[in-house]
Amino acid sequence: MSAPGGGDEWTPSPIQLERLAYRRSRTRRSVLVATGSTVVLLGIAVLVVVNTPGWPQFRDSFFDIAYGWQVLPDIAAGLWLNVRLMVVCEVVILCFSLLIALARTLRGPVFFPVRAAAIGFTDLFRGLPLILVLYMLGFGMPSLRVAWLPSSALFWGCAALVLTYSAYVSEVLRAGIESVHPSQRAAARSLGLRHGQTMRFVVVPQAVRRVLPPLLNDLVSLQKDTGLVSVLGVIYDAVLNAKIQTSQTFNYTPYVVAGLLFVLLTIPMTRLTDWVSRRQGWTGAGSHV
Amino acid sequence: MSHDPRSSNDSIIPATVPTVATTTEPLRGRAQTGPAGTEPPLLRIESLRKAYGPAVVLREVSLDVPAHQCVVLIGASGSGKSTLLRCINLLEVVDDGRIWLQGKDITDPRVDDDAIRSQVGIVFQSFNLFPHMSVLDNITLAPRRVHGIGRRAAESDALAMLDRVGLAHRARAKPDELSGGQQQRVAIARALVNKPVLMLFDEVTSALDPELVGEVLALLTELKDDGMTMLVATHEMGFARQVADQVVFLEGGEIAEAGPPEQVLTQPTDPRTQRFLRRIIDAGRL
Numbered sequence: 001m002s003a004p005g006g007g008d009e010w011t012p013s014p015i016q017l018e019r020l021a022y023r024r025s026r027t028r029r030s031v032l033v034a035t036g037s038t039v040v041l042l043g044i045a046v047l048v049v050v051n052t053p054g055w056p057q058f059r060d061s062f063f064d065i066a067y068g069w070q071v072l073p074d075i076a077a078g079l080w081l082n083v084r085l086m087v088v089c090e091v092v093i094l095c096f097s098l099l100i101a102l103a104r105t106l107r108g109p110v111f112f113p114v115r116a117a118a119i120g121f122t123d124l125f126r127g128l129p130l131i132l133v134l135y136m137l138g139f140g141m142p143s144l145r146v147a148w149l150p151s152s153a154l155f156w157g158c159a160a161l162v163l164t165y166s167a168y169v170s171e172v173l174r175a176g177i178e179s180v181h182p183s184q185r186a187a188a189r190s191l192g193l194r195h196g197q198t199m200r201f202v203v204v205p206q207a208v209r210r211v212l213p214p215l216l217n218d219l220v221s222l223q224k225d226t227g228l229v230s231v232l233g234v235i236y237d238a239v240l241n242a243k244i245q246t247s248q249t250f251n252y253t254p255y256v257v258a259g260l261l262f263v264l265l266t267i268p269m270t271r272l273t274d275w276v277s278r279r280q281g282w283t284g285a286g287s288h289v
Numbered sequence: 290m291s292h293d294p295r296s297s298n299d300s301i302i303p304a305t306v307p308t309v310a311t312t313t314e315p316l317r318g319r320a321q322t323g324p325a326g327t328e329p330p331l332l333r334i335e336s337l338r339k340a341y342g343p344a345v346v347l348r349e350v351s352l353d354v355p356a357h358q359c360v361v362l363i364g365a366s367g368s369g370k371s372t373l374l375r376c377i378n379l380l381e382v383v384d385d386g387r388i389w390l391q392g393k394d395i396t397d398p399r400v401d402d403d404a405i406r407s408q409v410g411i412v413f414q415s416f417n418l419f420p421h422m423s424v425l426d427n428i429t430l431a432p433r434r435v436h437g438i439g440r441r442a443a444e445s446d447a448l449a450m451l452d453r454v455g456l457a458h459r460a461r462a463k464p465d466e467l468s469g470g471q472q473q474r475v476a477i478a479r480a481l482v483n484k485p486v487l488m489l490f491d492e493v494t495s496a497l498d499p500e501l502v503g504e505v506l507a508l509l510t511e512l513k514d515d516g517m518t519m520l521v522a523t524h525e526m527g528f529a530r531q532v533a534d535q536v537v538f539l540e541g542g543e544i545a546e547a548g549p550p551e552q553v554l555t556q557p558t559d560p561r562t563q564r565f566l567r568r569i570i571d572a573g574r575l
Contacts, residue, residue, distance in 0.1 A: 189380065191406070192403045
């Protein structure tokens with residue numbers, strides 16, 4: 001647990017000093033090699049792209065920096081809607097998918113309908129393309145003209161995201177639940193905990209920690225798929241704002257700007273999750289030698 | 290499940306075992322009420338059978354554990370020791386026979402499994418602590434969630450129990466920061482804090498480094514001295530000889546021999562026991 005040699009008076013032996021110096025020189029060498037190969041590869045890629053016959057037009061219609069800067073505030077305002085959509089949907093998805101995953105772990109004949117419904121749900125919404133679900137809910141539901149049903153496209157866009165992603169996330173959670181060793185269950189049951197208590201206090205907490213990286217993967221995926229709700233036409237998110245700009249100038253730079261903003265949004269999320277799983281001391285086999 | 294106790298009781302266990310029922314009187318009536326003067330054993334196992342598919346793991350196993358006694362189960366790996374303990378804790382569903390705990394047939398599907406389990410503590414070979422919880426949370430989980438004790442009371446009980454197993458200073462540690470012997474002592478504390486009437490130990494020292502075995506066995510001996518009723522599956526013959534009131538030798542899912550330790554371990558009558566003990570002696574474990 002403590003650092004090697006911590007506490008006592010220790011001066012590294014000449015051999016150890018020599019080893020440290022060698023390792024430092026190897027590290028310097030690796031950094032130089034990595035930098036060199038990156039620069040060379042990037043240079044080649046840039047040269048190839050820049051020397052294509054259509055490059056000048058391509059640059060003007062996709063990388064018009066002045067125009068991109070001009071549309072940035074509008075697209076960033078739209079992105080704020082994507083962020084809010086993502087946060088709301090993610091919370092609902094996590095709750096809903098956990099229920100579905102737990103439903104699939106229920107045993108006993110009484111729970112057959114629940115189990116069957118959960119399986120049917122995941123089969124259906126994992127198979128349906130998200131864009132079809134968006135069309136069916138976003139245009140279909142309001143056209144039913146049922147007074148008490150919400151008619152907002154934003155609501156149905158969210159609903160489509162929740163249904164589709166819950167199917168995926170519930171499978172991730174189920175895999176996590178099933179990866180917890182049966183002896184943990186036996187230990188909890190032997191203490192007198194009921195099935196629900198065993199799940200809540202012993203199995204699910206361990207399962208969620210284990211599947212944190214794939215859960216994050218789905219979260220990042222959701223983040224960009226919130227852009228798809230723009231197909232419903234009335235949700236002014238980053239993608240729709242970019243589309244409006246593009247349709248006025250026939251310049252695709254707004255799409256590139258929106259794309260860069262989405263990328264910038266997801267990177268901190270990935271780092272955050274890495275940090276969270278390290279802090280929990282649950283890094284797993286992947287992070288050790 | 291229409292089982293006649295008369296047929297099962299004749300010769301499974303040698304008559305030399307003082308605590309084993311040899312009467313042909315129906316067990317149900319006696320185990321529930323007990324004739325005047327004789328206290329029924331705390332745990333009675335009667336013609337137990339358990340199979341996994343075609344593999345019969347326990348066959349006609351009958352065994353009594355009187356209150357405050359320590360019964361040690363010995364036998365090679367795969368002889369059915371672990372399965373027997375798991376059946377008693379209802380972690381396995383038995384195929385036939387009965388298990389009586391304090392006069393109650395706990396193999397009856399109508400009993401509340403969770404209520405029975407919280408009366409019987411089990412400690413596993415691989416500790417099975419909950420890795421995402423601190424030592425203290427491991428121990429307070431069942432008191433708080435099963436027995437409805439408040440956090441503060443549960444934590445002071447847990448700390449007292451940790452103190453008893455000599456680990457009060459590690460209450461906030463995570464299980465994987467402890468040595469194997471410490472983890473096993475936490476597992477024992479976790480089981481004891483529910484005030485079980487019976488403790489089951491399933492090869493609790495088998496996963497430990499040799500120098501850590503002693504601290505766990507010392508704790509078991511202390512428990513026995515405090516009057517706990519214990520059923521211990523182990524390969525530690527020294528422990529069996531010193532602490533057991535009764536040693537039961539299982540082979541191939543059957544009780545081959547049972548009796549006081551000095552008899553079973555030094556003058557075994559059954560050839561299977563003799564063979565097993567010779568192997569143990571050859572390995573330098575006795």
